[in-house]
Amino acid sequence: MTAVTGDSADTPINDYDSFAEAYTAENEHSLVNAYYARPAILELAGDVAGRRILDAGCGSGPLFEALRDRGAVVSGFDASAAMVELARRRLGEDASLRVADLSEPLPFPDGAFDDVVSALVLHYLKDWTAPLAELRRVLKPRGRLIMAVNHPFVYKLVNPEADYFATCQWSDEYTFDGQKAVLTYWHRPLHAMTDAFTAAGFRTAVVSEPPPAPGAHERFPDELADRQAFLCFLFFVLEAV
Secondary structure: OEEEOOOOOOOOOOOHHHOHHHHHHHHOOOHHHHHHHHHHHHHHHOOOOOOEEEEEOOOOOHHHHHHHHOOOEEEEEEOOHHHHHHHHHHHOOOOEEEEOOOOOOOOOOOOOEEEEEEEOOHHHOOOOHHHHHHHHHHEEEEEEEEEEEEOHHHHHHHOOOOOOOOOEEEEEEEEEOOEEEEEEEEEOOHHHHHHHHHHOOEEEEEEEOOOOOOOHHHHOHHHHOOOOOOOOEEEEEEEEO
């Protein structure tokens, strides 16, 4: 993990179009995605039958698919055209999918959705003000935003010299299905997250640090050993007020 300060022109860009297929192949059955982030979001969502749900940052569509299989009426968008194309292959031509950027106004009417799910998206953004306002706008009153971001303590754990309370940029290199890629995130402390939620018109209903899904220990014995939980992502259920 490499900390990056400021807005340097040399900072890597999260160009998912360039590694969309490798990312999808790697995370189809990975610990942190298939056995942690996705099942945790689904558990927090509960019974979604008949609910109108927006998958904000849908990637190649695995969460969209799981929600649809549970009876939800799902729409999705992603900033990566390559990811949306992979999602369309997975979900079918009639799936409600489009290319859109959460940092810009969303192409959906006010109050269109009962829930929004946003898995591992907001931590790519420096400023949460406009994105959260847009997600609040497209939710009906008392609708839910169910989201996951990088756990803020992990940044400090890996970089002991870093200032936990500063909002700062950092990057890490990954290998997805044999292809190297750099992802760049924005760290912010927990209080900055909850302050942003409140300012956008949300009430924080749930903060969760869940264990991995059943079967994870059998599939990933080396990574998990005897641990029942681990620090990775932080999950929220927010209610539009």
